[in-house]
Amino acid sequence: MSAPYRVGIVGCGAISRNHLEAFAAIPEATVVAVCDVDPGRARETAERWRIPHAFGSVGELLAAGVDLVSVCTPHPTHEAVVLAAAAAGAHVLCEKPIAIDLASAERMVAACDTAGVRLGVLFQRRFWPAAQRLRAAVDDGTLGRPILGHASVLLHREPEYYSAAAWRGTWATDGGGVLMTQAIHYLDLLQWLMGDVVEVHGYLGTFTHAIEVEDTAAAVLRFASGAMATLSATTAAAPSLGVSIRITGETGATAELTEFPEGTDGRVTILARGRTIDSEPAHPAGIDPDVDLATINGQLIPHHTTQIRDFVEALGAGREPAVTGHDATAALTILLAVYESSRTGRPVRLAQPAATPEGAS
Numbered sequence: 001m002s003a004p005y006r007v008g009i010v011g012c013g014a015i016s017r018n019h020l021e022a023f024a025a026i027p028e029a030t031v032v033a034v035c036d037v038d039p040g041r042a043r044e045t046a047e048r049w050r051i052p053h054a055f056g057s058v059g060e061l062l063a064a065g066v067d068l069v070s071v072c073t074p075h076p077t078h079e080a081v082v083l084a085a086a087a088a089g090a091h092v093l094c095e096k097p098i099a100i101d102l103a104s105a106e107r108m109v110a111a112c113d114t115a116g117v118r119l120g121v122l123f124q125r126r127f128w129p130a131a132q133r134l135r136a137a138v139d140d141g142t143l144g145r146p147i148l149g150h151a152s153v154l155l156h157r158e159p160e161y162y163s164a165a166a167w168r169g170t171w172a173t174d175g176g177g178v179l180m181t182q183a184i185h186y187l188d189l190l191q192w193l194m195g196d197v198v199e200v201h202g203y204l205g206t207f208t209h210a211i212e213v214e215d216t217a218a219a220v221l222r223f224a225s226g227a228m229a230t231l232s233a234t235t236a237a238a239p240s241l242g243v244s245i246r247i248t249g250e251t252g253a254t255a256e257l258t259e260f261p262e263g264t265d266g267r268v269t270i271l272a273r274g275r276t277i278d279s280e281p282a283h284p285a286g287i288d289p290d291v292d293l294a295t296i297n298g299q300l301i302p303h304h305t306t307q308i309r310d311f312v313e314a315l316g317a318g319r320e321p322a323v324t325g326h327d328a329t330a331a332l333t334i335l336l337a338v339y340e341s342s343r344t345g346r347p348v349r350l351a352q353p354a355a356t357p358e359g360a361s
């Protein structure tokens with residue numbers, strides 16, 4: 001095997017653990033440096049994970065010589081890190097959402113294209129075995145062309161979730177609420193399963209959390225195929241009922257994926273006329289739905305690992321990763337259209353198709 005890719009991780013907060021665990025499981029890559037604007041946090045992380053270098057800035061991390069940068073900082077800071085990494089010739093794996101505005105996302109994609117480096121964005125829920133089964137039911141004709149979709153995202157966040165991190169809950173530093181941070185995963189699944197979105201109508205509300213961004217949202221999506229879907233999302237549910245994604249196809253068959261409690265592997269039910277293809281209980285009895293954030297993030301580690309492994313394999317194979325900067329920009333486009341529609345009270349037509357045809361396989 002050639003020398004492993006030298007990886008630098010930028011941002012040593014909650015989600016960095018998923019990246020550290022993933023790279024620890026991938027022999028073709030080794031984390032050689034971490035950095036955080038809080039240098040003490042970078043040092044602690046480096047000590048705990050036996051990483052040679054800890055820095056207080058991205059510039060120092062890049063100067064140490066890395067082939068691949070994982071971006072685990074708050075959303076509005078992604079762009080500066082991605083642009084610096086691309087300029088230094090490093091491939092980039094960026095946490096979702098790619099950015100909080102489209103111009104920023106487009107600059108990130110363009111910078112990576114110009115530098116000839118790969119850009120991948122974490123949408124690890126595409127890699128759930130359950131999500132793959134749903135996608136297979138679309139691809140193998142069980143559902144036929146999707147005609148109707150629904151994503152129900154009924155989550156719980158304690159008030160401290162927003163108050164403990166200064167960047168959460170404001171338009172300037174978080175870019176949005178439940179849509180930007182949680183429901184974007186499920187918007188991405190809808191576009192991955194149902195195709196390009198061409199029109200969006202949406203509403204936002206802030207009901208129970210002391211934040212300026214939305215804690216609740218509802219939207220109707222129209223797809224290029226003519227299909228339609230609804231999305232409802234909140235962080236105000238108590239307890240959380242988790243997530244349900246349901247797709248009905250033109251054969252009449254329906255596939256449902258349920259994530260309960262939040263963060264656990266999805267369960268699937270697929271019903272076609274005359275047969276049950278899959279049937280797993282959506283909300284098994286006796287399970288406590290109240291899971292804390294560290295547990296939720298921890299349960300996502302296997303799927304982060306699968307996506308990060310795909311990214312490393314893509315570098316070796318000279319191909320695009322399963323989830324590209326274009327895919328992530330498409331999901332952001334849909335989400336920002338919900339915000340615009342809520343502001344104007346009108347449906348928003350998307351200028352460009354909001355999804356690329358390829359996806360995780």
Ligand SMILES: NC(=O)c1ccc[n+]([C@@H]2O[C@H](COP(=O)([O-])OP(=O)(O)OC[C@H]3O[C@@H](n4cnc5c(N)ncnc54)[C@H](O)[C@@H]3O)[C@@H](O)[C@H]2O)c1
Pocket residue numbers: 010011012013014015016035036037038041058072073074075077095096097122123124165181297300
């Ligand atoms: N894929 C997922 O399921 C998932 C789950 C959780 C979080 N995330 C994403 O990961 C990102 C980080 O979230 P988090 O929960 O880990 O946040 P966090 O607040 O726990 O950690 C962010 C860290 O970044 C550091 N930081 C801030 N600006 C920096 C900069 N310019 N350079 C270096 N370090 C900087 C902070 O000091 C902090 O340690 C967000 O974009 C979030 O949406 C993704």
